[in-house]
Amino acid sequence: MSRTARPYWIVLATFAVAALWLLWAGRVPICTCGYIKLWHGQTMSSENSQHLSDWYTPSHILHGILFYAALWPFARRIGFGWRLAIATAVEAAWEMIENSAWIIERYRAVTISLDYYGDSVVNSLADILAMVAGFYLARALPVWASILVIVGFEALTMWIIRDGLALNILMLIYPLDAIRDWQAGL
Template structure:
């Protein structure tokens, strides 16, 4: 068997696959017309206003913790169903799933669903830089889950959910609930 030196070694293949998946997702989002960066023409590290036209347009925002939680959850699920696969291939699979979600989330159908059943009336989709940062937040969550004890991963997920629910009245669980089974009482509570 011939092995390639350095970054082209066989064991680095899944990391290249994950990288290429992220590039493909970014290219697809650009192709369907998503703004590369905030339409204001600049990129901020953090944007904390959820009721703003700049929400989901910058690198990180109040929805970044939910993407870290995606990584924690994907690691757990893939450990249960595919633990024989090397870490890199499980990460590549998780990156593919997260990238598919970012593409779906920025489709006209899902954007309209958000606007119809959630408090995100001014949501027009993510910028490409925000989508890529969301995918990288999932990668961070996946890597954390690989290194943390299970109880710490669970505590981190619960902590992020509690924090965002308390501060912005939204989070991963509420987002899923409102997209799948919209409840007027929850929408009214979120509207504050």
């Protein structure tokens, strides 16, 4: 195996480890509805976070852009492949933590996601892949365009589903009744 190929093998291994861990942790492989859709656009449904993509996919693309920016200072010392491997490991770790009983209960207790039961394995793997896409996107775009993508995705998801990466983080860490009421349409 060449030195330049190693980080990409680590990325693939990270996907495999995440899938195996999620299955071991009791996550369903695919939606219990019995099929896989490319897109599921209903956030208040039992199929949310069960298919390949949904309204939370943009937040995972943003993870990739933000991880690229966070790892940029190390670009001269660590090649792109290794930075991608690090970002993929962090995203996979988040998917494992996000689908733990503790975080699922936290979502249900402090957000409007009362019927959230975690992601299917296929959705988690697609979320990690969305992060990889965001990482590559950040590599290709100028900084100003990456910032526009971040602002655009956040504005779009806040407008359409009253949620997004920033609100998701805020509500997990410091839930506010006013935001929860706004998200619920009250």
